[in-house]
Amino acid sequence: xxxxxxxxxxxxxxxxxxxxxxxxxxxxxxxxxxxxxxxxxxxxxxxxxxxxxxxxxxxxxxxxxxxxxxxxxxxxxxxxxxxxxxxxxxxxxxxxxxxxxxxxxxxx
Amino acid sequence: xxxxxxxxxxxxxxxxxxxxxxxxxxxxxxxxxxxxxxxxxxxxxxxxxxxxxxxxxxxxxxxxxxxxxxxxxxxxxxxxxxxxxxxxxxxxxxxxxxxxxxxxxxxxxxxxxxx
Numbered sequence: 025x026x027x028x029x030x031x032x033x034x035x036x037x038x039x040x041x042x043x044x045x046x047x048x049x050x051x052x053x054x055x056x057x058x059x060x061x062x063x064x065x066x067x068x069x070x071x072x073x074x075x076x077x078x079x080x081x082x083x084x085x086x087x088x089x090x091x092x093x094x095x096x097x098x099x100x101x102x103x104x105x106x107x108x109x110x111x112x113x114x115x116x117x118x119x120x121x122x123x124x125x126x127x128x129x130x131x132x
Numbered sequence: 133x134x135x136x137x138x139x140x141x142x143x144x145x146x147x148x149x150x151x152x153x154x155x156x157x158x159x160x161x162x163x164x165x166x167x168x169x170x171x172x173x174x175x176x177x178x179x180x181x182x183x184x185x186x187x188x189x190x191x192x193x194x195x196x197x198x199x200x201x202x203x204x205x206x207x208x209x210x211x212x213x214x215x216x217x218x219x220x221x222x223x224x225x226x227x228x229x230x231x232x233x234x235x236x237x238x239x240x241x242x243x244x245x246x247x
Contacts, residue, residue: 065240065241066225066239066240067225067238069237069238072235119166119178119181120166120227120236121178122176123175124174125175127173
């Protein structure tokens, strides 16, 4: 059974700081996804990572994938309050399996 | 492109009644649709997978007689919560998968409250 674990589950950080969210998964997977969820809303797709060493960046967020270590990271650079949300990673084989989510709060 | 809609966005119903939630792919044909449930402060849990024209595949622990799924066309799937109870109150999210890229696109979700 595919398991996906995120770390940390809760993250409170100051504006302007950097931090990394980690996503470990248990078995080989086709692709790795990162999503953002705001309170009361559905998932917003952030990144799809398809191959080992893939790196994608959008604004202050950068995602990377190491398939050998079965690890993906979501790096936040110079955080701003608008990034406060819950972030989920997910991997897909026959179906999409999500991590527990990381609740990020960026404080002014 | 690749827009998925859900209707209604929120619904309140009385215990014992049934509620139908629609999921539509607006600009593509979805070979497969998925139904998820999300309780507060938790991750999304897959309830069932449906392919057009065939019976849905339910995840372990999900009652198929309680959560009826119909995928009658390539653009529409419905989830009916029968004899709803307060513990069924949750955020229900559907997603639709294209046959080509295989990417999943998520609907905006339906907030169900059973009183």
